[in-house]
Structures are given as C-alpha cells and as structure tokens.
Amino acid sequence: MIEAIDAIPLENIYRIDPSDRTPIPLYSSGVQAGFPSPAENHIERRLNLQDLCVPNIETSYFVKATGESMIGDYIFPGSILVVDSAVPVQTGSVIVAWVNGECCVKRFVRQGKQIMLESSNERYLPIYVHLQQDQFLVLGVVTYVVSKPPRYVRPR
Amino acid sequence: MYGLVDANNFYCSVERSFNPTLEGKPVIVLSNRDGNVVARSNEAKELGIKMGVAFFETKELRQQHDIAVFSSNYTLYGETSSRLMSLLTQFVEDVEVYSIDEAFLQVDGYESLYPTYQGLGQAIRDTVKQCLRIPVSIGFGPTKTLAKLANRLAKQHPELGGVCILDNKGAVNEALAGFPVGDLWGVGRRYASKLKKNGIETAAQLRDAPDDWVAQVMTVNGLRLVYELRGVPCRMLDVSPLPKKTICTAPGFGTVIPDLNTINDALTTHLARACEKLRRQRSLCGTVTVFLHTNRFRKTPGNGQPAKAYYNSRTVELPHPTNSTAELLTYAQESLRSIFAFGYNYQKVGIILSDLVPADYRQKGVFVEGPDERWIKLGSVVDRLNGRYGRDKLRMASQQYNPDWPMKPQYLSPCYTTRWEDILTAQ
Numbered sequence: 001m002i003e004a005i006d007a008i009p010l011e012n013i014y015r016i017d018p019s020d021r022t023p024i025p026l027y028s029s030g031v032q033a034g035f036p037s038p039a040e041n042h043i044e045r046r047l048n049l050q051d052l053c054v055p056n057i058e059t060s061y062f063v064k065a066t067g068e069s070m071i072g073d074y075i076f077p078g079s080i081l082v083v084d085s086a087v088p089v090q091t092g093s094v095i096v097a098w099v100n101g102e103c104c105v106k107r108f109v110r111q112g113k114q115i116m117l118e119s120s121n122e123r124y125l126p127i128y129v130h131l132q133q134d135q136f137l138v139l140g141v142v143t144y145v146v147s148k149p150p151r152y153v154r155p156r
Numbered sequence: 157m158y159g160l161v162d163a164n165n166f167y168c169s170v171e172r173s174f175n176p177t178l179e180g181k182p183v184i185v186l187s188n189r190d191g192n193v194v195a196r197s198n199e200a201k202e203l204g205i206k207m208g209v210a211f212f213e214t215k216e217l218r219q220q221h222d223i224a225v226f227s228s229n230y231t232l233y234g235e236t237s238s239r240l241m242s243l244l245t246q247f248v249e250d251v252e253v254y255s256i257d258e259a260f261l262q263v264d265g266y267e268s269l270y271p272t273y274q275g276l277g278q279a280i281r282d283t284v285k286q287c288l289r290i291p292v293s294i295g296f297g298p299t300k301t302l303a304k305l306a307n308r309l310a311k312q313h314p315e316l317g318g319v320c321i322l323d324n325k326g327a328v329n330e331a332l333a334g335f336p337v338g339d340l341w342g343v344g345r346r347y348a349s350k351l352k353k354n355g356i357e358t359a360a361q362l363r364d365a366p367d368d369w370v371a372q373v374m375t376v377n378g379l380r381l382v383y384e385l386r387g388v389p390c391r392m393l394d395v396s397p398l399p400k401k402t403i404c405t406a407p408g409f410g411t412v413i414p415d416l417n418t419i420n421d422a423l424t425t426h427l428a429r430a431c432e433k434l435r436r437q438r439s440l441c442g443t444v445t446v447f448l449h450t451n452r453f454r455k456t457p458g459n460g461q462p463a464k465a466y467y468n469s470r471t472v473e474l475p476h477p478t479n480s481t482a483e484l485l486t487y488a489q490e491s492l493r494s495i496f497a498f499g500y501n502y503q504k505v506g507i508i509l510s511d512l513v514p515a516d517y518r519q520k521g522v523f524v525e526g527p528d529e530r531w532i533k534l535g536s537v538v539d540r541l542n543g544r545y546g547r548d549k550l551r552m553a554s555q556q557y558n559p560d561w562p563m564k565p566q567y568l569s570p571c572y573t574t575r576w577e578d579i580l581t582a583q
Contacts, residue, residue: 058242059287061573067583081582085287096582101177105582137176137289139580 053144059086061139063096063105070094070105072120079147081105085140094142099127100135105142157273157296157323158393159261160303161244161280164291164311166257167195170236171226173289174572174580183224186211188407190227190565227565235573236288243287247280252393260300262393277319297322300391301384304341305331305359332360332385342381347374359385403441405430406506412451416496419448419505420489424555426507427488428548431481434509435535440477442511444484446470446491451503466502468495477513480531481538484509485552 054060065079073094075081083096095108099117106117106127115136117127129136163169167185172178182200184193193209203217217223237256244251250262263276270276277294284292295306302322309331310320322328337359338348350373356362362370363385371379380390405426413419423446434441447469470491478484488507515532538550548555570578 058239061580062576063580063582066581069583080579086283096580098176101175103580103582135176135179139289 053082053146056084056086059140060084060143061096063103063139065105069119069121069124070107073107073145074147075105075120075142075145076147076150079145081142082144082146083140084143085138087141087143089138089141096139096142098135098137098139099129103139157263157298158300158303158389159248159263159273159277160254160295160300160307161240161259161261161292162294162307162311163240163257164293165195165197166237166290167226167228167233168197168200169290170233171224171229171569172197173236174232174569176289178224181224182221183226184214185226185228186565186567187228188565190567191408194228225567226569227567229569229571231571231574232569235571236290239288240284240290240292243283244280246283247276250393250395252395260303260393263296273321273323274319277321278317281318291318293318293320295320295322297328298387299384299389300393301341301381302328302331302387305335308339309335328387329360332363333358335359337362340381340385342377347378350374401512402508402510403430403433403512404506404508405433406447406504408504409502412501412503414499414501416493419496419502420492421554423488423492423505423507424485424552426505427485428481428552428555430507430509431479431484431535432539432542434479434512435515435539438515439512440479440515441484441509442474442477442513443509444472444474444487444491445508445510446488446495446505447508448492448495448502448505450500464500466497466500468497470495473511477511478531479515480528480535481552482534483528483531485554489554 050057061083063081063083065075065081066077068077075094081096087093089095089108091108091110093108094105096103096105097108097117098104104117104127106119109116109118113131115129115131117129119126165183168183171183171185178197180199181197182203182205183197184200184205185195186192187194190211192211193205193207193214196205196207200223203221203223205214205217211225214223218225233256240257241251241253241259244259244261248261248263248266252260254260263273266276270279273296277296280294281292284290293307293310295303295308295310296319297303297306306320306322310316310318313320322331335358337343337351337356338345340359340362343351351357351362354373356365363382365382367379367382370382374381383390407426409422413422447467449467450463450465452465472487472491474484474487492505541550542548572578572580
C-alpha cells in the first residue's frame with residue numbers, strides 16, 4: 001500500500017561499471033492493480049564501495065598502517081590505506097614509500113634537493129631524505145583510508 | 157611498426173619491486189619445487205649462475221655472496237603481469253600478450269599522441285616504472301621479428317636507455333650485421349649449427365640468403381623469418397589467442413618415490429589441476445597420456461654408477477570428449493597401472509590432456525554412450541565451491557591428503573596484492 005510518492009532525486013542515482021558483478025536488485029513490484037511504484041524506473045544498481053575507494057584497480061595497492069605517526073590524517077594503527085601509484089606525488093601528498101628499506105606512510109614535502117617526510121603526530125620527528133645518499137622509492141599516494149570507528153569509551 | 161615490451165629479469169624485478177633493499181644485490185628465483193634456478197638478476201648472472209642450474213649447486217656461491225633466494229610466487233608474478241598488460245593497453249589499442257612478461261604492440265597511427273617512437277617508448281618505460289617499479293625494455297621494428305631483435309639490443313646496450321628503434325634501412329642493416337643468427341627469434345640450436353656449417357653466422361647473412369635455399373634448409377617457417385628480417389611482416393598481431401591445444405601438468409615429486417599408491421595420489425592431484433584448467437578454458441579433452449619416469453641423472457649412492465632408469469608412457473583415446481575429473485581419472489589410473497614397473501625410484505609422473513575441443517561440441521557416438529551431462533555439471537560446481545572455500549576443499553578421495561605434499565616452497569615471498577594477510581605494512 002503506497003501512501004506517499006517517495007520520489008528519488010536524479011542526482012542520487014548512479015550508474016556503475018557494467019563489467020562489475022554486483023547482484024542487481026530485482027525491483028518488480030507486487031502490486032498487480034493500483035498505483036505502481038514510481039521508483040521502479042529509477043533504481044539501477046547497488047552502490048559498490050570499491051567504485052568509491054578504488055577507482056583505478058590496476059594501479060592501486062592496499063597497505064596496512066601500523067604505528068601512530070599519522071593520526072592527524074585519520075590514519076590509525078590497523079587502518080587500510082588505498083595507495084594509487086599512478087597519482088603524481090606533490091608537496092603535501094600523503095604517500096607510502098620505502099626509505100632505506102623501511103616502508104612508511106608520511107606527508108611528502110619537497111625542500112630543494114632534499115625531501116622532508118612529515119608525520120602528523122607532533123610526537124614524531126620529520127625524516128629528511130637525501131636523494132644521493134638514501135634509498136628512496138615511492139609506492140604511491142594514499143587516496144583513501146579505511147578504518148573502523150574508534151571503540152566507544154564511556155564518558156566519566 | 158611493431159613494438160615489443162619485455163620486462164627485464166621479470167621474476168627478480170617483481171620481488172625487488174616490493175623489497176627495494178634487494179636493489180643492486182644478486183637475486184635468484186627458483187622453479188616450482190625449489191629445484192632449479194629459473195630467474196636471475198644481472199648481479200646473479202655476473203656471479204656465473206646459469207639459467208636452469210640445480211639449486212643445490214649454487215650452495216658454494218651462496219656461502220660466498222649475499223644472494224637473495226625466492227621460491228617462485230606465481231600468484232604475485234601473474235598479478236603484476238596482468239597489471240603490466242593493462243597499463244600497456246592505456247598506450248595503444250592492440251596488445252598481444254606474448255608471455256608473462258612480454259607483449260607485442262601495434263604502434264601505427266599514434267603519431268599525433270606520440271610524435272616519435274623514442275617518446276612512446278620512454279613514456280611506457282616511465283609509467284611502468286612509476287606504477288610497478290620494474291624496468292622494461294622496448295624494441296621497435298617494422299616486423300615482429302625485428303621488434304624482438306631490437307628489444308634484445310635494448311637490453312644488451314644500457315646506453316640506449318632501454319629503448320631501441322629500427323625504423324630505417326641503415327639502422328636495420330647495422331643491427332643485423334652484428335647479430336648472431338642463433339639468437340634470432342625462432343632459430344633453435346639445431347638450425348643455428350646447420351646455418352653455421354653453410355657459412356651463415358649473422359642475421360644479415362641469413363636475410364640475404366636466396367629464398368629457395370632457405371625454404372629447403374629451414375622449411376617455410378624459416379622463409380617467413382627471412383621475410384620478416386627484410387621488413388615484410390609475416391607474423392601478425394594475435395590479439396585474442398586461441399585456447400590451448402594441449403594441457404600438461406608434470407611437477408616433479410621433489411624427492412624420489414618407489415610405490416604405486418603415492419604415485420597414484422600424485423597423478424590424481426595433477427589430473428585435478430589439469431581438469432580445472434580444461435574447464436576454465438571451456439574445453440573437453442579426447443585423449444589422455446600418462447607418463448612416468450626416473451631421474452636420468454641420478455647416481456646410485458655409494459658406487460657413483462648411474463641408477464637404473466625407466467621411462468614409459470601410455471596414451472588412451474577416450475570414447476567421447478569430456479572434462480570430468482572423475483571420468484578422466486579412471487582412464488588415467490588404468491594407464492598408470494599398466495606402465496608402472498616395480499623396483500624403481502620414480503622422479504616424476506605427468507599427465508597430458510590433448511585433442512581438446514570446445515565444450516559445446518558434443519558428438520554422440522553411434523555405439524558408445526555420450527558423456528554423462530551430470531558429470532560435466534558436477535565439475536563446474538566443484539570448481540565454484542573450491543573457488544569460494546579454497547583450493548582442494550572438495551577433492552577426489554584418492555587425491556593426496558598430506559599437508560607436507562607437495563613440498564612447501566621454502567623461500568616464498570608474501571602475496572602482496574592478492575591476500576589480505578600479506579599486504580604491505582607501513583609505519
């Protein structure tokens with residue numbers, strides 16, 4: 001029994017990659033006689049988190065964060081980072097890179113010939129990378145951070 | 157014009173791409189059961205480690221030098237390979253995947269995007285370096301054979317910067333004059349010595365040989381090669397390869413096995429793998445071959461004499477093509493029992509599925525029953541379940557159920573891109 005017409009605004013309707021295998025919701029209304037659902041013609045498919053977070057699957061990597069150095073950028077221990085290697089690295093990008101074999105997530109700041117890797121937690125000092133002396137290899141730029149919400153702590 | 161993109165020391169480079177401390181160090185990658193060396197970094201080549209050498213023979217070198225050893229992680233290499241191929245399709249439309257680390261490109265008609273081949277080659281190299289952190293070499297030529305040759309030159313001469321272009325007569329002439337005929341694509345050792353006997357040592361000499369003579373000595377395939385060297389394309393880009401004509405699985409035991417039961421278990425495992433492949437490419441097979449052999453190089457302990465050797469195989473033609481593991485297994489096991497001889501230490505049992513036909517082709521025999529449709533359906537159900545719950549969750553009862561077999565590879569790197577437990581961690 002439909003009492004109010006609950007129209008879906010056009011901007012809330014998305015089209016996603018047809019090669020994707022998300023199940024399509026079958027929205028065949030059971031109303032045989034009477035007013036058919038007005039939404040029937042507008043629902044296309046379910047949204048997929050992958051389309052939002054990992055648009056370039058071929059150039060993206062998942063990396064797990066450990067440590068608390070990037071808490072200011074909402075990167076917590078255990079967060080899963082989506083790292084896109086095709087995105088150009090600029091000053092200010094949060095990147096995942098190896099510095100002398102150590103894999104770290106830091107904010108990239110170019111300072112002339114050297115590179116500063118900044119943490120967003122004031123308890124951590126920045127790392128300075130000299131391209132001639134240090135081995136430095138970028139995996140990519142962090143494009144999304146996937147975290148669980150923090151555990152609830154009862155206020156006192 | 158054609159281009160050939162080929163990754164340098166692909167397996168080693170992939171291991172390095174997730175572990176940059178290996179840069180500059182010798183790296184080797186071992187075959188399926190850690191038996192032989194199948195890939196070497198340039199540093200390992202310089203130490204004199206030969207392709208295909210047995211792993212235990214490198215022991216002395218490993219004690220002297222700091223050599224990084226990896227078991228082959230085909231999950232990781234395959235995934236990196238598919239990323240590489242999809243990056244290439246961003247540059248040109250027609251890409252023929254030639255092997256796990258090689259692809260031919262059709263590069264005509266992109267002049268407005270990439271005015272020079274050098275520029276295109278450099279752009280591909282830079283993109284792959286940025287996205288996959290592995291080095292690739294690129295050769296350009298008017299035919300596939302010349303592109304392949306150019307690629308080889310790009311690898312041999314680091315001063316070219318990884319890109320070699322043979323786009324005019326002079327460059328082609330110079331390249332062919334210095335190129336040994338035995339290194340050409342499609343010239344094996346046998347043809348190379350035959351050609352040498354007739355005074356042909358370089359690719360240029362072969363190109364200038366008379367057609368009749370080439371056709372006589374090297375058949376029509378050799379003639380095609382000569383035309384390709386002259387710049388006349390005979391091998392076209394094969395963008396959608398046909399399904400495989402035969403499927404073979406024959407990994408070694410990793411140790412020697414004397415008894416029929418264990419060999420039978422191994423055979424069932426191999427057959428299960430082969431049937432999975434068969435069903436994945438939607439084929440049925442009409443002929444099964446089982447072979448069994450001892451290690452030809454094994455010495456009798458104590459006296460150093462060659463151990464007694466045995467080799468046998470048996471081919472069975474099926475009454476109707478099928479891809480059901482259970483059905484094929486009855487034929488395979490019967491064949492194995494008929495060729496098994498008591499008293500040998502066997503190194504390997506293998507299975508070859510041939511006479512493959514598409515799955516929708518079902519010819520009913522006149523005097524024999526057709527394949528049971530229920531078996532065929534069962535196969536795809538089993539594959540789906542195993543895909544969801546892990547390999548070999550549903551298996552034939554005679555399949556090996558020993559977690560220590562097949563031997564676990566000892567030097568496996570994590571599957572960084574395909575398993576949540578294995579992804580990189582960053583501080």
